[in-house]
Amino acid sequence: IPVHPTFLYESIWCLLGFVVLFIICQKFKKFDGQLILGYGIIYGIERFFVEGLRTDSLYIGDTGIRASQLLSLGIVICCTVLTIVRLVQIDKINRDKVKEYKEKKNV
Numbered sequence: 001i002p003v004h005p006t007f008l009y010e011s012i013w014c015l016l017g018f019v020v021l022f023i024i025c026q027k028f029k030k031f032d033g034q035l036i037l038g039y040g041i042i043y044g045i046e047r048f049f050v051e052g053l054r055t056d057s058l059y060i061g062d063t064g065i066r067a068s069q070l071l072s073l074g075i076v077i078c079c080t081v082l083t084i085v086r087l088v089q090i091d092k093i094n095r096d097k098v099k100e101y102k103e104k105k106n107v
Contacts (some may be wrong), residue, residue, distance in 0.1 A: 006054055009050055010046060010047075010050055013050075017046070021035055041079045041080055044072045044073070048069050048073055052069060057069075
């Protein structure tokens with residue numbers, strides 16, 4: 001039976017993911033660990049879709065849910081939440097520093 005070339009899909013996605021993470025590292029990096037969380041998001045999304053195309057997946061009982069897709073979705077959610085939380089913390093710290101600077105300047 002015909003099957004999808006999932007290794008090819010994964011290779012292309014990982015190459016594109018490298019380019020995205022490289023750009024983030026060069027221009028948009030805000031905190032340590034951001035690239036690891038970004039990799040978790042990018043790779044988790046890819047794995048979720050590629051596992052949907054595979055014919056030899058491990059299912060959770062008789063639910064029809066693939067274990068690897070569930071794990072990938074969990075990784076994407078965790079990494080996304082951690083990234084958002086950290087970016088909000090950094091934004092708050094920066095706003096506090098600007099406020100403190102303005103107060104010192106006015107004195």
